[in-house]
Amino acid sequence: MEEPIATLLLGKPVADALTQRVAARVRLLREQGTVPGLAIVRVGDAPSDLSYERAALKRCEAVGIEACVVALPADVSQRELLDAIDQVNADNGIHGCLLLRPLPPHVDEAMACERLDPAKDVDGVTMASLAGVFSGRPVGFAPCTAEAVMRVLGHHQVPLDGANVTVVGRSLVVGRPVSALLQAKNATVTMCHSHTRDLAASCRAADVVVVAAGRPGLLGKEAVRAGQVVIDVGTNWDDEAGRLTGDVAFDEVAPLVSAITPVPRGVGSVTTAVLADHVVTAAERSAR
Known part of the structure; x- marks a missing residue:
C-alpha cells in the first residue's frame, strides 16, 4: 500500500492566474x-x-x-x-x-x-x-521571491490569520521580508537560523513552515508533523542527481505533512509573474 503524500502546492496555477490579471492591466495601460x-x-x-x-x-x-x-x-x-x-x-x-x-x-x-x-x-x-516592507508602506516593492511565497499561500487558501508560522532563514532576500509580510496577514512568526538551538522543535510547533536557508535537505521528517503546510524556497543543484532540490528532504517530509511546495514547480515558478506584477504596478504609479 502506498504511503499518503501531501497535497502539492504547485506554482503554475498561481503564476498563470497572476499573469492573466497582469496582462489585462497592461492592455489598459497601453490604451492610455x-x-x-x-x-x-x-x-x-x-x-x-x-x-x-x-x-x-x-x-x-x-x-x-x-x-x-x-x-x-x-x-x-x-x-x-x-x-x-x-x-x-x-x-x-x-x-x-x-x-x-x-x-x-x-x-x-x-x-x-x-x-x-x-x-x-x-x-x-x-x-x-x-x-x-517592514513598515507596511507602499514604497518600492518586496523582494519577488518573498512575495511569491505569499502568492502561493494566498492562491491555495492557506489560513494565516492567527496561524503559527516558522520561517527558517533570515536573509534580506526571503527570510526577513517574508516574516514581515506574514505578520501583515496576522500570523505569529518565529524566525529560525543557524544559531537556533532546537530547529526541529520550532518547526514542529508551527502550522506553516517556510524554509529559505539555502541548505539542501535541511528540514527532515524529525522537524514536521501531520497537518502542517511546508513552503520550500530552496533552490540547490544536486550534482549526483543532476537536478534542482529544495531545502526540504521531500521524500521524507511529503508523506507526513498536509501540503508542500515541490522543487522545482513550486515557489520559483511564481517569481517572474510577481516581477511582472511589480513592473506594471510601477508603471501605474508613474502614470498617475
Missing part, C-alpha cells in the same frame, strides 16, 4: 498611452543569471511588458555599473529595474543597490523598499 518597461541589469554571464533572465523576458513578452537587457562584462568597474544604473533611473520609458545578484566581489553590491531609484526597484534591493 503607457507601455510598461523593464530593464534587466546583468553583470557577467553566470548560468543562474541567464536562466532567470530568459524566464523574466518570456514572462514580460507574454503580458506585453517591453523588456531590455543591460549586459555588462564580468570585470565591469564600479563607475561603469553605477553609470548604467543612472541611465536606467533617468529613462522615463523604464518603470522597473531588475539588478541580477550576486554581483562580482570586486564591485560594491550595496552601493549599486542603493543607486537604484526605489520607485523602479521591483525586486526589493534598496533600503527604501525594505523599509516599506
Whole structure:
C-alpha cells in the first residue's frame, strides 16, 4: 500500500492566474498611452543569471511588458555599473529595474543597490523598499521571491490569520521580508537560523513552515508533523542527481505533512509573474 503524500502546492496555477490579471492591466495601460518597461541589469554571464533572465523576458513578452537587457562584462568597474544604473533611473520609458545578484566581489553590491531609484526597484534591493516592507508602506516593492511565497499561500487558501508560522532563514532576500509580510496577514512568526538551538522543535510547533536557508535537505521528517503546510524556497543543484532540490528532504517530509511546495514547480515558478506584477504596478504609479 502506498504511503499518503501531501497535497502539492504547485506554482503554475498561481503564476498563470497572476499573469492573466497582469496582462489585462497592461492592455489598459497601453490604451492610455503607457507601455510598461523593464530593464534587466546583468553583470557577467553566470548560468543562474541567464536562466532567470530568459524566464523574466518570456514572462514580460507574454503580458506585453517591453523588456531590455543591460549586459555588462564580468570585470565591469564600479563607475561603469553605477553609470548604467543612472541611465536606467533617468529613462522615463523604464518603470522597473531588475539588478541580477550576486554581483562580482570586486564591485560594491550595496552601493549599486542603493543607486537604484526605489520607485523602479521591483525586486526589493534598496533600503527604501525594505523599509516599506517592514513598515507596511507602499514604497518600492518586496523582494519577488518573498512575495511569491505569499502568492502561493494566498492562491491555495492557506489560513494565516492567527496561524503559527516558522520561517527558517533570515536573509534580506526571503527570510526577513517574508516574516514581515506574514505578520501583515496576522500570523505569529518565529524566525529560525543557524544559531537556533532546537530547529526541529520550532518547526514542529508551527502550522506553516517556510524554509529559505539555502541548505539542501535541511528540514527532515524529525522537524514536521501531520497537518502542517511546508513552503520550500530552496533552490540547490544536486550534482549526483543532476537536478534542482529544495531545502526540504521531500521524500521524507511529503508523506507526513498536509501540503508542500515541490522543487522545482513550486515557489520559483511564481517569481517572474510577481516581477511582472511589480513592473506594471510601477508603471501605474508613474502614470498617475
